[in-house]
Amino acid sequence: METNELxxxxxxxxxxxxxxxxxxxxxxxxxxxxxxxxDLVAHVVSELLWSVELGRGATLEAVGDRxxxxxxxxxxxATTDAAIEASVATxxxxxxxxIHTSQGLVPAEHYLTQMLTDAVVHTxxxxxxxxxxxxxDAAACRRVYERALDARAEIDAAREVGLFGPEVPxxxxxxxxxxxxxxxxxxxxx
Numbered sequence: 391m392e393t394n395e396l397x398x399x400x401x402x403x404x405x406x407x408x409x410x411x412x413x414x415x416x417x418x419x420x421x422x423x424x425x426x427x428x429d430l431v432a433h434v435v436s437e438l439l440w441s442v443e444l445g446r447g448a449t450l451e452a453v454g455d456r457x458x459x460x461x462x463x464x465x466x467x468a469t470t471d472a473a474i475e476a477s478v479a480t481x482x483x484x485x486x487x488x489i490h491t492s493q494g495l496v497p498a499e500h501y502l503t504q505m506l507t508d509a510v511v512h513t514x515x516x517x518x519x520x521x522x523x524x525x526x527d528a529a530a531c532r533r534v535y536e537r538a539l540d541a542r543a544e545i546d547a548a549r550e551v552g553l554f555g556p557e558v559p560x561x562x563x564x565x566x567x568x569x570x571x572x573x574x575x576x577x578x579x580x
Contacts, residue, residue, distance in 0.1 A: 393502040394481040399527040400509035401474045404434060407516040408470045416466075420519040421576055427519050428462065431470060434512050436461050438473035441505060445480040445498070449490045477505075507534045511574060514567065518580050526567055535566040538573055545573065 408431060420430045436457045443453045463469050481502060489501040510526050517524040538545060548554050555575030560568050568578035 393499060393506055393533070394478065396527065396530040396533050397481075397502060397506040397509055398474075398478045400506060400513060400530040401438075401478065403526050404509055404513040404516065405471055405474055407513060407520065407522050408467055410522050411467075411516075411520050415520040418519045420515045421580055422515055427516065428466070430512060430515055430519070431466055432460075432462050434508065435466075435470055435473045437505065437508060438477040441477045441501075442473075442480045444489050444491070444501070445477070445485040447486040447490075450492065503534070503537050506530060507538070507570075510534050510567070510570065511576070514571060514576075514578075524567075528566070531566040531570060535570040535573075538570055542573075549575065 411427065416427050418427050419425075420427060422430060425433065439457045439461060440453060443456075444450075461469070481498070485498060487498055488495045489498050491501060510530055513526045514524055516522070545554060549556070557575060558572040558577045560572040560578060564572070564578070571578040
């Protein structure tokens, strides 16, 4: 299954968690120590909005500060669903083969894998924050974990600058999701 379709599945899992939030859970902390639930959802929505523009070939400079500030608006659930739909549709259609990122131009497949990783991890983050089902699409988890193993040097470099916490040991027979979380410095036993 292509990466964008795996991402669509993982994003549907994310959407289900957003839809499952109770009113009082919107203020809950998340496993990302600097973010509460609105910060986490806004981060994902902002990335999705950026992905539409970047997928169409825009540069970072062209997008500028368009997605700074409140991207969730009055109806964060509807905004999340609309952003998911637009992002997935962008990469189902004609899209740029090279995506402008803060690391320079990267192949669309690489960019989509990064976006898939965020969808998987942040779905788990939101599930933990709200006490919902932590299950994320198994095929998406498998793909992301395999790619993370291949990119271990990048992950370790990101860990050195504080993007990930120390690796958390997990049992050898742990799920792909739990292995991924441990590799990225999250404790799947939370």
